[in-house]
Amino acid sequence: MAEISIRNVAKQFGDFTALHSVDLTVADQEFMVLLGASGCGKTTLLRIIAGLETPSRGEVWIGGKRVDHLPPRQRGIAMVFQNYAVFPHLTVFENIAFGLRMQKLPRAEVDRRVTRTAELMHIGQLLKRYSGQLSGGQRQRVAVARALAMEPDVILMDEPLSNLDALLRLEMRAELKGVLAESKTTTIYVTHDQVEAMSLADRIAVMDKGRIVQAERPIEVYRNPAARFVGSFIGNPPMNFLPAKKGANGSWRVAGVTFEGPRAEREEIAFAIRPEDLSPSEGGLPAEVRVVEPLGPHVLVTCDVEGHLFRAVLDSDIVLSRGDTVKLAPTPDRIRWFDPETEKSLQHHQ
Amino acid sequence: MAEISIRNVAKQFGDFTALHSVDLTVADQEFMVLLGASGCGKTTLLRIIAGLETPSRGEVWIGGKRVDHLPPRQRGIAMVFQNYAVFPHLTVFENIAFGLRMQKLPRAEVDRRVTRTAELMHIGQLLKRYSGQLSGGQRQRVAVARALAMEPDVILMDEPLSNLDALLRLEMRAELKGVLAESKTTTIYVTHDQVEAMSLADRIAVMDKGRIVQAERPIEVYRNPAARFVGSFIGNPPMNFLPAKKGANGSWRVAGVTFEGPRAEREEIAFAIRPEDLSPSEGGLPAEVRVVEPLGPHVLVTCDVEGHLFRAVLDSDIVLSRGDTVKLAPTPDRIRWFDPETEKSLQHHQ
């Protein structure tokens, strides 16, 4: 049982508030992905959970035990650091074995675990090298292997695959997921790769400026962003937003097109649609094409809708070029609405 | 004029050969993206160009001048290091200003350039901080800003955006492209993000185990991989490969289905198709579904075709689950063939 529960945690660095009152519960064996903009406090949160940073306020519970006052080693965690922190004076083997030796595991067991995790991370042939003789990606994999070899109750990973190529990453991701599920490890995983987030996460927690804005299943986060930030942050390219003016009978007018929408007291709310939920169709939103970028099987079309930036991912068969005007119709059940002031979703179930 | 030309460069680290005879020419003002597996020698190549590493063999020319014996500072380059190398004893401002001060630029110009590049990188509000007070992504942006502020002839970037979230990255990527184009900088850019590679590159150079395998326009590299490695490396998920047996009349049999194919002396060659060039259709390749992963608008279906791993990216409307059998038909003009021994493409124009 290694449920992690963060209660009302805040962290100040001098004047700067890196975390405002964060509440988050990660269930036992859950794989939680932490997503958020650069500098929003992800690393800080992980470090607080690990016990490397003292929260200015709040409590951290792991496995039903309050751990605020425990040193890192007594929290049953392992961590992959954002910049690896591979020990320069030890070989790859000794780096991976480091934690195991601390636990005084028998030599054979250490060998076994090191070899296994190293193979898993495809660094089996580098075991004799020092970190100065490794490439960036190799070093990162050593850091991951070192944490995995521990077989901890909780593993915290701070962008563990950021320096790997897509192929390797895909593989690693699958292996990680498998290994962690097998060992019943509770995981918090920071990544900025949304595909990774989507495919790995049991739940995704989205952070914004030191706050957790939404923590739900990936598809929920993607389809039903709880706040405008989530919509604009998740999805690549991100969700499009357009202002909607109140029309007759609870309908809303967006760029001259009328949509059914939520009841709201406001005169103006925000209309939102994901780029891939658009298709060229009469009666759609009038868009002037600015840039067309090929993305392999699709094209990313960046347009201007009544002065607002608007992106659409369309099938690459459609031929468009700069200056064309195209009508883009949103898939109706994918339209979302946001309050322009609180920036919260207007139909979100929470 | 800052054409980069690398001629027959090799690099040994003791017994280990990190680069085997690399030849590469990057035209003046070209934006060259370097792609390759972790540990394939990308960083080593950049370091050789920068003059931080002496090649064991070969020549490096920049702007028509042989630079092998010039120290880095005389090569007219700037570099973003994979691990940032942000000076810990200087503030962000002074870090960015470092190169400018070395050039003895007037104070006003230094201020101007620092402020501009810092704004560009969204770190304008962090100028007074030290690197120890920055998050990983912020530090990385300082490293990029420091290089950009130099306005060099040649800029070398080693995974400069790897630690940024998708949104910021998208923005940075666009800004970078704009700034570098404007300043007519020749760029070599290492990334493992293929979308980034595709959208930024004038040309993509794909490296494999210390060799450059293909260096062509992105769409060429994507559509017509020169070697099996390129196909399997580029594209996320990568290309699928299946063995093809010679059939009658120069046709080839793949998993029981017959395809037109190239003339080849061999009895068996490799059939290749990208996952997104498949659609469920009668007469397609028989595939047994193993894993279904949602990827936002699509689903990634991992299947088994005659014992071979086979992936398809399908519309998310299609409901599939583990154990189902589905027939996946390849789009005919997207099928590629490879020689199983040389691993070279069988119809590549080179």
Place this chain on the structure above:
Amino acid sequence: MTAVTARETAVTSADIRKRGRLVFVATIIILCAWVLAPIYLLAINALSSPEQVNAFPKSFVPGFETDSIAFFMGFAGVARALFNSVLVAGITMALSIGLGAPAGYALSRFDFRGKDAFRIMVLMTRAFPLPLLALPLAVMFIRTGLDDTALGLALVHTTLALPFAVLITFSLFAGIPVELEEAAWTLGCTRLQAFYKVVLPLVLPGIAASAVFAFVISWNEVFAAAVLTIENRTLTAFLLQNINVSPMHLKFAGGAVLVVPALIFIFAVRKYLFAMWGIANR
């Protein structure tokens, strides 16, 4: 830039490199000579007969007379004094590192009240003339039975060596990224274990430097040794304390006899002094 100038620059820069290399090597040789010349003169004198030592102009090659050296080596009790010296220096080394390294670590890793006060206190021990302290210390040692023991003398020498140990380890600990330690903590280390397993190996040069200083300080210290040891004289107290009033040839021989073991010690630890793990990635 045209190709012609390019080639020229290439040539000249290669030239500059070659010349730079020459200057570099020459500088190193000059510096070595600067260090070695006086040692050589010591060796000449130590290996010459009294007449040669007192001759003028002096010869710049030794006479290879080992009488003076032999005189010292023939002293009864030299072996025991040597043993005492090594013992005292060893204890001093262990104590000063054992006490100094934790303090250096605390200074480098924490901000706390009294930090500067502590540093000043440590330095005061070095800044206050030992001969004045010797009397109260000797009284204390005689009363407690520490007098005339290797440990007692080592305690005094530790006071002298401790500031080096504290400050040197402090300045080097300050250069080790905290993150490495943090990684060790998350991997199950206590602070102490992380210190021993990660920080210490990385500051090996600093530790070695402190060790060398402790050793050399203890080895060469005469005053306290002369006051605090009687039976258990150290080699220095045994040989060196009267060297000033001995005839020239014996001065040099005595000097040489004392210098050699210290040099052997430094030689033995030299590779730790400059052990570099390449904290830098490459």
Place this chain on the structure above:
Amino acid sequence: ATGGSAQADILFWSTQAAPVEETQAMRGQVLSGFEEAVDYQATDDRGPWLTRIEAELQAGSGTIGLLGALHGEFVSLSDDLVDLSDIELGDVTVNATFQQLGMLGTGEQKYLPWMQATYIMAANRQALDYLPEGADINALTYDELIEWARVLAEETGGPKFGFPAGPQGLKHRFFQGYLYPSYTDSAVTEFRSPEAEEAWNKFKELWQYTSPSSTSYGFMQEPLLTEEVWVAWDHTARLADAFNQRPDDFVAFPAPAGPTGRGFMPVIAGVAIPRTAPDTEAAKALAAYMLKPETQVATLRATNFFPVVEVDLPDDMPASVRLSGQAIARMANADDANPSLLPVGLGEYNGKFNQVFVDAFERIVLAGQDVRQVLDEQGETLRSVMQDSGAPCWAPDEPSEGACPVE
């Protein structure tokens, strides 16, 4: 017995015979004859010697059995020394003057005289060629010495007179026991007299022809051997090496004479027992042993210090003994001999007393300050030293009631 042997060794803590060869000789040739093992530890450096004994005295227990030191070094320890008057010396006759000095102005025998020496002149035979017309080397005057030094300096290309003015040099003894008595027939009372002024001016004159390296000389034997210096004044023990190494190249002769005679001063070393000595009886036995004639002769060989008891010197003494012995005899037996005693009763002010002379030297001769003014100022210092210590006058000053006055 040396460096380290059994616990029961008697520790002989000495400031004499510190040069390593002498220490060796003391251990091997002098003390080995004693029935018990003796650990002879000598240091020329006053610091450790004094610190150790003071520490033992303060702590109230100690390891030092016997102290060996100069007269001046005992004075500050006077209160802590055991009375030695009950030592049975048998048929040994000790020099009475010295024995008297050993009482340090108290009623007890604070130390027993152990050995004696004095300061004489030495010259390289080459220098004799430059001796002024009519000068007798065995009856030189200061004026003749100055003249000699001048001629040497001018004709050999550089100053050839040497004087031990270095930090280990015994220069103060020259002023106290040689220069002052020779010019003022006093060391304290006439400190700032016009005669003293003249004496200093003479010395300044001599200094002009003195090797400038003198300020770093401790022992004159080395500069004599290297022939940096041809003529020198020093302690007999500090000239011995020169005489022994090249007996045929050097001559020894008495110190020069001035208007009030041929001032000279003995050096007395004694042995004493601190009250903290672990075994006083054993120490006393050792002290008695030190005074045996055979021991005294052995000591002479080892240290070049002369016996303080009546002995018959054998014929095979080293060259230095022969040479300096003759010179001392000539000096002591000269018609104009004017012997001075060592200061008595100064106690802890001994050092400051010496310092007055050293300072005067450094200021007048080295720093070139005005003689009159320096004498006046140093005279004040001397007066307060004398007053604070309360020491009465000693020869050649007239005996005084209470503290010796400075006129």
Place this chain on the structure above:
Amino acid sequence: MQQRTLPYLLLLPATLFLCVFFIYPFLLVAWQAVSQDGALTLDHFRTMAGHWKFPTAFWNTMLLALAVVPVQLALALFMATLVTRMGKGRDVILYIWTIPLGISDLAAGIIWLAIFEQTGFLNSMLSGLGVVEQPVAWLGYQNKGTIFLAVVLAEIWRATAIVLVILVAGMGLIPKEYYEAAEVFGASPWKRFTRITLPLLRPSIQTALILRTILAFEVFAVVIALAGTNFPVLMGETYHWQFNLQDRHVAAAYALVILAISIAFTLVFLRTLRVPREAQP
């Protein structure tokens, strides 16, 4: 957690040790400087300051420190930089350069005296080369300049190795990547030295400077050997008052003066070479 008490715990052993073996005897000695027969007095300081040698000794000491320490620092930095650029043979060269470390100040004094004395090696060489006819009395009392120079040379020779070792060890901890970055951004070797090495080496420089300065204020044996009483220094005077003049009070006053100037300089170095916490790696 123990975050707050831990530093104190770590300092505790050293502190206890120093309290017993330094602070206690130190207080006893310091008390002597300010007391006479149990009563507070400044007389001893007056005696000290009034002694004609005090100003000379004071300024000589200062002058010596000012002449020696900066040269040593510069030389050591220079040597350390050379070391970092060396390839093969570095071990040997470094060893040679650290040899003086093992030589006590007494021995160093003897060695340099053998060079500078009138019949020493310097004169032997000069007269051998025919540069001088008569041996020059380098250390003669009139040649204050050459005495000073000799002392400075001997001190530089003897004690630069300490600084060197501290600096080389410190330089070894500076990650190479910073030099590489600086190089790419146009820093010449000199600029790299001033912009990267010096600032990142600040803790080590601070340590070296403090230790060297303190030791320089205590210089004694070498000076005595070479200059005798011609070049009075504070430490020599302290010794002299303590053992020759046997006035412990004044000696203690001298010691306190040495202590005071050492602390003053230390404070200056602590302030000026401080590395802000956030700028640490």
